[in-house]
Amino acid sequence: MKKTIIAGVVLALGVAGSIYYKETGNSQGARSKPRTTPSVVVTQVATESMRREVEALGTVKARESVVLSVKVTEKVEAVHFDDGQRVEAGTLLLTLRDGEQQAKLSAARANLLEQQREFNRIKDLVQAQTIASSELDRLSTSVDVAKATLAQYQAELDARYLRAPFAGVLGFRQVSPGTLVTPGTEVTTLDDIQVVKLDFPVPERFLARLAPGRRVLASAAAFPDRVFTGTVASVDSRVDPVTRSVVVRANIDNPDLALRPGMLMTLKLITEQRDTLVVPEEAIIPLQQRHYLFVVSADNRIEQRQVEVGLRTRGKAEILSGVEAGETVVTRGMMKVRPGQQVTTRGGERFSVQGAE
Structure with a gap:
């Protein structure tokens, strides 16, 4: 029994010594380890x-765009343009047959000259009190009627010539010489794209930040490495009650005609920058x-x-x-x-x- 007790005491002292040695070693190691500067x-x-930006998607539109057609029913005499041609305002594009109108115009000019000569002759006689002044009034009316007839035939002749209403780029030609065209028949399209309009919706919560003159940076899939710069021209007067957005229109210079109507563009509207x-x-x-x-x-x-x-x-x-x-x-x-x-x-x-x- 005494031997068992003695053995237990010796074992306990050994464990305590081991723990003390371990703790003492750890403490000394901790004190010896220097603290590093982080x-x-x-x-x-x-x-x-x-800058504060609003991102959106927009659609390109031409500054001016029109479908060209004729005013009268007649056959095409000559076509004076090619597909995709750039034209200036007033450029002759199409000529219709105009022989009848030319003849009527010549007759109207001759009639006007005759009426004016007769008026001048009677005017001298009235001044000499040879003829009553009422005859002069009648001839004055005849001169006015002749002028009106001449203007009418001139307008009919002008209707046989289709001209570009503004400078731009023509679309595909839809008629050929000899084609019988009627009012409303599409001849071609004309778009002014030197400056294009970019329409895009903006959520109504940004309405207070929208104003003409704000800068727009836009890009198109066709030109991934190019950024087009424009400015806000106007903001629509109404908010769409379904989408709760307002349409903003920006103008973008397009001197090389890279942008075409209908293109989709991603854009950033700069609402604030400092x-x-x-x-x-x-x-x-x-x-x-x-x-x-x-x-x-x-x-x-x-x-x-x-x-x-x-x-x-x-x-x-x-x-x-x-x-x-x-x-x-x-x-x-x-x-x-x-x-x-x-x-x-x-x-x-x-x-x-x-x-x-």
């Missing part, structure tokens, strides 16, 4: 241009309704600053107050530092590749 990634507060202080969005530390930045002082110590955040874009945030341009803020490593702590800084992340020599 390293953080930083950037400087910069002044950049920030130069301001900007930091990476990842540097902002949100805490309830407040926002903070970790600022690195001149002696590499962390200082916590409350800031006011304004506009936000992809990866960037505007700082309205709390820091100055040129100050250094922490963008990575915020979780391992605290205010007042000294740190080492670097401009970017360092990634190592295992096995690299």
Whole structure:
């Protein structure tokens, strides 16, 4: 019995000694291990241009567009244009047969000359009091009728010539010489696309930000590497009660005629733009309704600053107050530092590749 007790006491003393030695060793190792200064990634507060954007899809329309047709029923005498031709205002496009109208016009001119000669002859006789003045009134009326007849035949002749009402680009030719055309028959189309209109819907919640003169940046699938710049020309007077959106119209210069009516474009409407202080969005530390930045002082110590955040874009945030341009803020490593702590800084992340020599 005594031997058993003695053996238990010896075993307990051995376990206690082992634990004491282990704890003592750990404590000494902890005291001997130096504390390292944390390293953080930083950037400087910069002044950049920030803008508020509204993204939308729009449809291109010609500034002026018309389907050209004739006013009378007649056969085509000659076609004076080609498909896709650029023309100026007043360019002759189509001639209809006009022989009958030419003859009527010549007869009307001759009749007007005859009536004017007779009027001048009678006028002299009236002044000599040889003929009553009532005869002069009758001839004056005949001259007016002859002028009206001449104007009528001139209009009928002009209707046999189709001219471009404005400068633009013609579409496909739909008639040939000898074709019998009637009023409403489509001859071709004419589009003025030196400047195009871009119509796009904007949700009604942005209505207060819409105004003529706002800048628009648009792109088309046909030209993926090109950005077309335009300005808002007008805003529709009504909001669609179904989609709760309002249509905005912008004008885009198109000197090389790259944009065509009917094209779909993706666009950004710039509703607000200004130069301001900007930091990476990842540097902002949100805490309830407040926002903070970790600022690195001149002696590499962390200082916590409350800031006011304004506009936000992809990866960037505007700082309205709390820091100055040129100050250094922490963008990575915020979780391992605290205010007042000294740190080492670097401009970017360092990634190592295992096995690299």
